[in-house]
Amino acid sequence: MDTDVLVVGAGPTGLFVAAELTRAGISTTVIDKGNGPSTHSKALAVHARTLDTFATRQFASDVVERGLPVRVLRIFAGGTERAQLSIDDIASPYPYMLSLPQSVTERLLLDQLDAAGGGVEWNTELVDARDEEDGVTAHLDGAEERTVRARWLVGCDGAHSRVRQTADFGWAGEDIDAHFALIDAEIRSDVIDRSTAQIFVLDDGRNCGFVPLPGGGQRIILTLTEAPDAEVDRAFFQDQLTTHVDPDLDVQTDEWASYFSVRQRVVDTYRQGRVCLAGDAAHAHSPVGGQGMNTDLQDAHNLAWKLAAVIDGDADTRLLDTYEAERRPLAEQVVRLTGRGTRFIGRQSWWLRILRITALTLLAHVDFLRTRFLGAISQTGVTHTDSPLVQNPLGQAAGSLRAGYFAPNLSLADDGALHDHLSPTSHVALIPTGAPVPPPLTETELLVKRISESTLHAHDGPSSAVIVVRPDGYVGYSGSLDDDRTLREYLAEHGLAPHR
Ligand SMILES: Cc1cc2nc3c(=O)[nH]c(=O)nc-3n(C[C@H](O)[C@H](O)[C@H](O)COP(=O)(O)OP(=O)(O)OC[C@H]3O[C@@H](n4cnc5c(N)ncnc54)[C@H](O)[C@@H]3O)c2cc1C
Incomplete structure (x- = not known):
């Protein structure tokens, strides 16, 4: 064997899996077809349970230090502020949503991998893989074509996973007719502040959200009625925001703009033989609520110690079955919740607009509803009480x-x-x-x-x-x-x- 584990993909999931395995003393090879860590800010919301997870590896404070804690969501409609939703009522030492670009989170995870003695082979693509009885044979394409033999293969290669395709995992789900545009930009506006997140329920029934970025500027997310026919860029946002949010708003610089539609999928199993999937390779859902990377990192955390124990011979492969038992139902739940949230905020109609304002105002004022909502969003409500791996005689x-x-x-x-x-x-x-x-x-x-x-x-x-x-x-x-x-x-x- 060339390595115990071949990790395909060095996004947040692959980096965390690899850091954990390497720290456990497991020989781990990490490849990524990209030429280095991502520079895009993609996932911005780091939630409390993810920080709890990082705390179990003693680096939560490094992450918090780099981000911007957001504790309040202000809700606007019809030109006035309707309510303030406190998002700090969370059962965790990290009672907030941490705003932190994914590129920074990935750098911090790369540091963890590095500190454990590991690294990433960039510019190296998995072409295909064959699961054999005693290991996996993977064909890689990079500076040279080569074959790697690994005892285990972990596919962390994102939504279009080659590992998932090559190992023929089932991948069923639906697409939702909802469209979003986003931009990270410096803006000048007397309406938008830098210490809270803000959501505007617009008069035409769409929504626009603002989340402050730690280095300055805002992440701006706008719902669209259909896929845009032109590029989503600074000029597009300038026009939309002055028309619908603040006539004096000025989009001064932009870092990154993007458009996305919504696919909902969960893989039919998390492991086939010696091939496991984790992160976006295993589930795809709407970015509403910022659940994707948070769910991915907890997949990584759940899988890696179990795989390390199996490789070390401390446990048999039944331990790995508990990875699916514990994580797949949560992915299905995230798909359900974000799907509902997407339909609720992504569709345009006058009655949905009124319902949205009412629901957000209720969340702001009814403690019971807010606590449940925050438990779900922050993922601090996640438990494994039904898992075959836990026992609770008390x-x-x-x-x-x-x-x-x-x-x-x-x-x-x-x-x-x-x-x-x-x-x-x-x-x-x-x-x-x-x-x-x-x-x-x-x-x-x-x-x-x-x-x-x-x-x-x-x-x-x-x-x-x-x-x-x-x-x-x-x-x-x-x-x-x-x-x-x-x-x-x-x-x-x-x-x-x-x-x-
Ligand atoms: C606009 C946007 C906003 C988002 N906001 C949030 C948010 O606020 N909070 C949140 O939690 N999530 C958010 N997400 C989701 C989040 O970005 C993803 O869930 C996360 O990046 C998935 O991580 P991953 O490591 O599983 O996959 P990826 O980040 O997709 O990484 C996969 C890696 O695999 C590599 N790869 C792919 N195929 C191969 C191959 N054949 N061989 C070798 N390497 C390969 C790729 O180069 C890539 O580096 C957002 C996503 C988008 C697009």
Whole structure:
């Protein structure tokens, strides 16, 4: 074999998968047909659960430092401000939407890969791949044509994935008749501010959104009634914005403009034999709500530690089946939600306009609706409670430390905080201060940390709990300290990797 894993595509998904695998000590080859990291700002919204995810690898603060936290969405219609929607009511240490161009996120992920000792072979394209019994043979085209043998192939090659086509994954879905134009531009306007996001429900029934960019300027997104017949550029936006938003607005410079329509797809399976798919290669949906890259990065985080454990021989391939079990339903949910959102804001009619203003105003004023909405958008509502990989003998008594929930960055009694100790190869077992270490934990060499009773109580957990946190930060097991049998069964069933 030339490499354990061949990762195709060095967008955000491929970079994160590769950084995780490399950090786990897995030999990983990353190729991309492009000639270097992307310079386009594409995904701008980095949501709270993605930052939680980065925190489990100790680089969330680097990401936050480069971005601009947005905490309020102002809603305008008919020339007046109708409501302000607070978007900071999110259960996370990162209670906001971070505005950060995808090109910067990719650079930071590339730094992670680099720090782990890996890198990317640019200008190298996957032409085709064949899944054989003991590995995958891939034909690459770059400076020279060559064949690479890998034990596993991970397709992170985006919406038009060659890996998906060559391995013949099913890819069904629908297109939505909705059209969007966007531009990143410096503007001068007394109406648009730089500290909030703003949405204008226009008189003709369309919508226009503004999100401030961290380096100055705004991302401007405009719904269109049909595909444009001319280029979407600065002149187009100048005309549209002065007509519909602010007659004095001046589009001064532009960085990037684009038009997109909406395709909705989810791949029929996330793994076939030795070929896995992640990110946009596995699901395509509307950019409404900025879910794409956020969903992709969590695919990467979910897949990589499992693949590393399988390659290391700590777990069998059933562990990889839980990647699909945990992530595919979420992709379907994102497709459903963004599809509804797209139809709601992308279509033009007088009654939808009124409904839109009413719905946004309700969201701003009704706490219950806002909390649910923000849980979905920020992805902090994501849980794996139905996963075959989690076990929750404590039931409701586990409180917010229930198996399947994302574990908050709990303060440890003696050694910093939980997320400091997670890595692609480290499960962490938490037991109360002063309690004897349950024998099943000593047998498996898990990293054991102490947590105070008051911290357990603050999360509605019982004082005599054993909590096992997976490498991706989700609780895998919540059980009672004296229930050795169930804990031992859980550890054996899931072949947990010894701590290195
Ligand atoms: C205008 C716009 C705005 C968006 N806004 C947001 C947002 O605010 N928030 C959000 O979460 N998401 C957003 N998205 C979505 C986000 O950009 C994508 O979900 C994300 O880029 C997908 O990442 P990926 O790594 O899976 O794929 P990609 O970023 O598409 O990367 C795939 C990589 O694979 C390489 N590749 C392809 N084929 C091959 C091959 N055969 N061999 C070798 N290499 C190959 C490509 O060169 C590319 O580098 C937006 C998208 C667009 C277009």
